[in-house]
Amino acid sequence: MNSRNQIRARGLRAALLAGAGSTLLVTAIPVRAQDTAPAAQGEEDAIVVTGIRETIQNSINTKREETAIVDALSADDIGDLPALSVGQAIQTITGATTHREKGDASEIALRGLGPFLSNATFNGRDATNGSGDRSVNFNQFPSELVNNIKIYKTQQADLVEGGVAGTIEIGTLRPLDFGKRRIQGEVKAQYNPYGDRIVGSGGIGWRGTLSYVDQFANDTIGIAIGVQRNDTNNPEETYAASTTWTACRADNSAAANCTELARADYGQDPFYLVPNAYTFRQISETDKRDAVFGAIQWRPSDQFNVNLDVQYSDRTFVESRRDLNISEARRGLTDVVYDENGIVQSLSGQSAIESNGSELSRAEEYLGGGLSVEWQPSDRLTLTVDGSYSRTIRVEDERNVRLRTDPRDLNGDTTVFNNMRIPYTYEITPGSFVPTITIDPRFDLNNHDLFWDDARLRRDQSRRHNEIIAGRFDAGYEMDGFFSKLSAGVRWSEMTFRDYDVRNEGFDLTSDIDEERRINNLCRTRAFPQTGFLSAADGNAINSWATFDVDCLFREYTGSEDPGALEDKRSPANRDVTERTLAGYIMADYDADLGNMPVRGNIGVRVVKTDVTSNGLRSDLTIIDNGDGTIRLDTTGDFETVTIKSSNTRILPSVNAIFEVAPDTLLRVAGYRAMSRPAPSALGAGRTFQLDGNDFTSVEEAIGNVRANGSPRLKPLMSWNADAAIEWYPNKDSLLSATVYYKQFNGGFQPVVFDEAFVIDGQTVTAPVTQTRNSPDKSRIYGLELTAATRFSFLPKPLDGLGAKVSYNYADSNFETQDVRLGDQFDPVTEEVSQGLIAPAGLSGYSKHVLSAQAYYELGPVSLQAIYNYRSKYFQDFVGGNSQLRYVGPSETVDFRASLALMPGVSLRFEALNLFNEPKATYMPVYGSSRQYHYYGSKYFIGLRARI
Template sequence: MNNKKHFKLGYLSSLVMLNLGLSTASLAADSAVAEENKDEVEVIVVSGIRDSLIKSKDIKLEADTIVDAITSEDIGKFPDQNVAESLQRITGVAIDRKGGEGQLITVRGMGPEFTSVLLNGRTLATTSGGRAFSFDIFASELISGAEVFKTQAAHLQEGAIGATVNVTTFKPFDIPGFKAVGTAKAQYDEMTGEVAPQFSGLISNTTEDDKFGVLFSFAHNERKSRYDSANTAYYWHTDLTMDDGSYYDDIYFPQNYDQIAQSEERTRTNANLVLQYKPSDNLEFTADALYSQYDVEYRQDILAHWFTKDQLTDVEVDDNGTLVKLSMGKGSNSDVLVRQSDTRNELLALGFNAAWDVNSDLNLSFDVAYSEAKSDPKRGTTDTVASRPGDYTYDRSSGAQLPQLTFDRNNSASGLKAGWGERFGYIREDDVLEAKIDAELMVEAGPLYKIGFGTMTSDRTLASTRLRTTRPLPWTWGDNSAAIWLPENMFSVYDADGFLSGGSGAPEQSWLTFNSEDFFDYITSADVVAQLDDPAGVQQLLDDNDGFTMHAVPWNYEINEKLFALYTDAYLEGEIGNMLWSVTAGLRYVKTDSTSNGFAVPLLDLIPSEGKPGFVNAVEGDDYTPVTVKHDYDNWLPSINAKLEVMENLITRFAYSKSITRPELDEMSPESGYGGGDVTQLTGWGSNPKLMPFESKNLDLGIEWYYDEGSYAAIAMFQKDVDGYLSTEEVEEQVTVPSGTYNYRISRPVNSDQADIEGYELAIQHMFTSLPAPFDGLGIIANKTFVDSESTADEADNPLPLIGLGDSANLILFYEKDAIQLRVAWNQRDRFMQSKPESWRDGHYVDDYAQVDISGSYDINEHLTVFFEGINVTNELYITTAKYSNQYLDITETGPRYSVGIRGTF
């Protein structure tokens, strides 16, 4: 992966391709952040694929920085289900999917935590638990466009080594007069065979004198879906000694194998209100409010098998040391597991902006914004296990994606005993208050024609509260000396009906299931409690803690972060020979103060598990110690963006900047603790409130050729030298508790690594307007991003990519002629690392993934349009693995989804 010679030769050959006219250009372009650059071209409503792409191209051509963007084809009309899905069409942008829907974005190989997401130039709170913004909370129908700033300028808010994404919404002054738009559609999910409604609307009006305007938009989406997943949590990197004395050194041992069928209902409701007032030609006020509510309710029916070394009776290991076949005996179990969850996510964003053209030379802008996000687990996610004693085998030696299982398949409801049971969840709250003042002064000083300057202050607090059932209730029934047998009438047969039909192998198609609430009710009944080893003690725990309800535990934290920034940009332009040039040079200073509040969690004891030999359960004390840590640092961030028009319609660009990304907020908590588990693999953990930001020096070069209306080709090269990249520091520690002395491996994040990222982007957008009718409606968009990295964490025989780093590509064919619009979009992302290696396991990777989406529409008349959409029409599987390709961690099938609908514009 780190063959630099090959990488640079590829870059040079691509430059040659550009000169031959075979290079490519970006999917779309962009404008500067509206509230920060009032003199830039404002959002103009466009209609249709072709007009949207032409507008994006024009803005890209005029932009001072290197920016790509998407714009709505019409009011309330984006071709994807959320903004992340649309952003992935842009060169260099890739997405992480959850449940088949885009959630987080990666830009130029830098993961979601390296991307800042703004709404109309303002920071958005998020329910992700960190800085990464979860786009699935946001319906695309409310959006007018989104810009991806790939290079930095002083006026852009710091915090993004990867990119700054600015999502824009419609304003009434953008749509003079009266406008009303409504869309209704029905979405069919092939995995469930069910149809769910989706509808959206927008109404906007301005007064005749254009002094006052009001806009209201809303969207309501429902989705009923099912996901099938074959899951192994991780592969231990360990050794193994069998009872017969045979020894296996340095093998990869799967922790478990679960077949998970998840039924899910998602309901998303968004609303946006914007008021604008212009008392005079040089003064404009804007007030806006956005609200989103996103409910996710799911049920998982799981056939589960847990593997432990002490219960192995036979194993088979392949050439790379992966355990591909095993037999379990010695008191092992086949489990049926049920998880039920209902979570509500809410986002509120409020803003006020005043823009004042003081005179022809001076413009001022004042902006204040507040946003808050909350994730509420309600009653919590249940985790309930019923076990059937018996031997079983697991066989993946054939090379199929799904293993062959041999176990008691009779689906009899007799002979199942109570195992683990708990509720758990997180309450996450994030709120951001920020204000800024911007000014632009026109000057006449040689090539210097404008100076921009401003200041910003921000106050952000992220709080995470972990909730769970009080210990030791979860394992009491499963670890009882006598099995607690469950009644037969609690169970029914779950028909998986074509489980993971898109994968290879022969998975189970039915297993027993039950209801989590029935499970809790039965095991807490007086008759069952009387069968326990300590009935009085357990009953007291139940009474004191209201049974299997959730309670806050010490693993809670609150991070407050205050920012203060000053910045200035100088805008210069001139001419060399017949070549026009422009330069934007700036400097941003920012000071960061953080306060981290959390707890140190005491470990009272480790209790051996009756159900899992060789495993222990951690008992934590209630007398935990509050910890507060303060931290501060400041950064000077220079930037320069230069543009040279070598000849008409041929642009070259150069950019250099220094940027930062602050550590994820959850990594800055002061909490620490010890876990239970396999006594040979005990781990403890801690965060690090003294983490410093990642610092990157960035270099960008680009050539853009705008050879026809709506058509262009481009190539760009980028390099990022990142210092302070996080690694895991691990310390061996012996812990003594009443039950004995145990060896722990304690880990926490530290700033220690340095990483170099290099890449280049190729893109083309071409409209075949010179072809004879009706083929002159054809068009193509193609782009490819190549990314490579080197890191001080690399080992000679095992170079490691950075998280999220991987090549990506798009190919979009479209046709627009008269009343007809058609589009086929192929999006591809190469294998990338999803989580870092640990001492006891290797890194986790997402395999190559390619998805095909289709859409089309027909304009019945100037007011009504009918349309259809297809998502993941080829039913691609989403696969994650450990180090080797046959070490499957998760294979998920989400299935295709199809929609039909009607849109009205008045």
């Protein structure tokens, strides 16, 4: 973020925090006066409320009626959730915040706690994703086809699994319950200013949605169907360092790679932290998604209710990436200035420089749904059977080309440096996350003749397949007396997660110098693909470089633009995980009076048994000479399967109580035990031989990068939890609530080192392999959650159309996550601890502060809404775990929405996302050590909606 935006954002955040306090006061005084005028209140009840106000009213009413502590966002009509995606909608709910990918909300964290601590369901059923974790990719689902979102902050037994942070429930419309015919269509045009800077693109996209709901046969059969096509673009510009960081000895020689500080010298010798490489990346992108949501509801009698629902989404995005790569960030380092944490402030270095190009496409297909049959054989007994299926398949194909510097240029002339390595300087200003990397000015980055040597072509394919088959049976019996209802049920599910990542690079690239010159000249990109590259990044010194056409280079070097993926997909890095779950619960609802005070709630217990089977491949290795002074390891092609099994059973009691201390005031208390499972990808039994790149100078260096790509014996993270909330509902539009919560974790995660033997070219080599295990440690989280919402109806017209909602969550945790290379390590035999070099992180996804503020104005045909979201810094684990620490910097975004009713059923709508071009910054392996920043730009949508 540049300095102007930083000042503007700080002022905005201060104003919103001040506004939060004033909203609390405004809610607490004038809205009480509203209730003293019964006639006015009765007139208000006769008014038909629509739009944003209706959505907030529904959310307040849902929160009040639920037994658990719940926050919600719901709309009576289809397409009325005020957001462009489900992820954006969720982040307006109290305590919910998002992790941004490609400029949009993706994975959700509740109460500042990471996605892996939450459980997400779709129409009450577990949903798959293509990321390898258990969170739902909310970008996959259009908000126009979703009607309600509930977040259970506390657990109750019929949620079966739930989550430590909470459960996110996404719901679609049931046509008979909707009760009316509705045909609706909407078309939106998108404009992305960053897309307009892409050469040959205008930054224009569109999305169209059509839905139909109706009832037939005397309202015994209902259907609902919605379709959407989304065709947009999400260009991106970024600087990034690699994902492997080394602690270098401060006294190392500058002639070669810096010397890694030995673990025996931790805490004694000075060090500084550097990555393997630095990369500037320009991305041009197109994004297409087709989605279909359908439901059939059949109610032949009052005793039977049958619901069938299906969701399908097929999303494909294609990226053209152009990289400038400083590939030897550890080499020739001099004049290194660093602070007490090892964070480099400035240095000089020498590195080969690469112009890399890649074409990447990702196709992600989601198919989910289920059949539910509800039978009520008597007035008191209800039986429900539910079967469901969810599947996500994500396939990525990437073709990558590297061209590198050489002591001579393409014409055979000696360069001014007389070697392939170019001097550069690195400097970062305190308080900034954007480093200034300056290449020696004698080297012209835009001269294609300087990038021609060591051509390398790769064709990668990865595939992730996540599938869940589940069945559930529930019974509910209404009773008289203290216990009003008794519920019980069982659930069975089988989840499978399989992935592979294969590389095809065995191409014969031998050619003489004349052929190299011909290819280089033929495949040059005459103009840099983007104007104003990283112009918003203060201090950036690199705005363009020589780029090449990837299709042309593949065609000229290999004879085919796409040589295809390897047929043999086997690899030691593959994951093959099957998780079978059998669970049961019993729960009793109660409703009574404590003196003159009504009390209601539930008490219950869940038992969850989990069996995990993880298959991994093992193979001998062979050394391959890359021909440029580096080597890599590859498998021999002979594999054997290693199977690791694990099992655990967890008992999860829960109790919820609601005390109606006044007709408009509720006191809630809850206590429960909760579990959060490891990500499926974290249960793999495979081995990976590099963290990024695989060009090494020695066998020792190559084998030193081996790591486990999962830990099959990991158990769920368990916690005991307590919540207490006070909620005041002065009228339909207003809410003032405060919740305090406490979570004690029984266990955590520790990196543990095992020595494993690998056969390399017939020789047995022993290498340390780091995995993750459950620890006996105890840690805790405590937090405070505040919500205030009101409509300022006491103001004179036309100001009485103003409304606001502010929510804030504070969390404090002492949970520790160690860096797998530079943190504490545990010996599995002796249980001795080898002290680490850098401080541990907290929980993955944990933010201390989360703030959301909304202001809306509705008057007649006009509706306006502004939304501000702030999230403080957090640690984010890489998918699959067993990796170094990565931190995401504070994030704040401002969105705006407006609509104008042109005539009954027809409205003009406008949305603006990320108005102030807020970037995303990440740091490794300690906070403050710049690793990556992304600029996405703002997005604008304008459209027309019609409904009959």
